[in-house]
Amino acid sequence: MQKKAIVIHSGGMDSSLCLALALKEFGPAQTVSLSFSYQQRHEVELNQAKKICRDWGVDHAVISIESLKKVTASALMNRTIEIEKQEGLPPNTMVIGRNGLMAHLAGMYAYDLGAECLYMGVMELEGANSGYRDCSRKYMDLHETLLRIDLDRPLFHIRTPLIRMTKKETMELAHELGLLSYLLEETITCYEGIPFWGCKRCPACFLRNQGIKEFTDENPHFKLPLPYLSRGF
Numbered sequence: 001m002q003k004k005a006i007v008i009h010s011g012g013m014d015s016s017l018c019l020a021l022a023l024k025e026f027g028p029a030q031t032v033s034l035s036f037s038y039q040q041r042h043e044v045e046l047n048q049a050k051k052i053c054r055d056w057g058v059d060h061a062v063i064s065i066e067s068l069k070k071v072t073a074s075a076l077m078n079r080t081i082e083i084e085k086q087e088g089l090p091p092n093t094m095v096i097g098r099n100g101l102m103a104h105l106a107g108m109y110a111y112d113l114g115a116e117c118l119y120m121g122v123m124e125l126e127g128a129n130s131g132y133r134d135c136s137r138k139y140m141d142l143h144e145t146l147l148r149i150d151l152d153r154p155l156f157h158i159r160t161p162l163i164r165m166t167k168k169e170t171m172e173l174a175h176e177l178g179l180l181s182y183l184l185e186e187t188i189t190c191y192e193g194i195p196f197w198g199c200k201r202c203p204a205c206f207l208r209n210q211g212i213k214e215f216t217d218e219n220p221h222f223k224l225p226l227p228y229l230s231r232g233f
Helices: 013-026 044-056 098-113 124-130 137-151 167-176 180-186 203-218 226-231
Strands: 005-008 031-037 059-064 117-119 157-159
Touching: 005 013, 005 098, 013 031, 013 044, 013 117, 013 167, 013 180, 031 044, 031 098, 044 059, 044 180, 059 098, 098 117, 098 137, 124 203, 137 157, 167 180, 167 203
Parallel strands: 005 031, 005 117, 031 059, 117 157
Antiparallel strands: none
């Protein structure tokens, strides 16, 4: 089974938007959605990734990295820890090295499929607002260089199409693709695994909901899906 593009796909809005972009360029037959299971507290997102792939007719694979929980502590992998953000520090949902590990494993997976293109939905906004150190293009460039060496593929590349966007801009892109309503209904971003507006407290909800509000303020004719209207911001 030969493919052209691998998309690291959590089931959240940003990675699902990247999947849509990959499908637009390469088509479902040449694209694979790759999710990771690491006992994340919002593991329900994997169900959404599976559903989205079924709806879009794209192959979906899941790799287990549950041992991650044994080498590093994070509220994202431990429901007994309350999610919090202390001044001057990243939130305790940060999983050290997660994006780098996923990129490298996805690169190895891509190698066997003949793919030389890897999509990731990372955004520098996450680093600036939440302190996630593995969400910059500089970080991804370093991993891209390592993967080119490890795979002996000098053309292998990591695409991060959302890297310098705001959340509002990702909403605008989804709207242009005719997918915004679908993505708002079908993706889960909240660290507690709560759909739609989410828990309204975790860092992921804060950024997503802020983007939704900014987009709808500028696009008053856009109708939010009914669950958003019934719950309220």
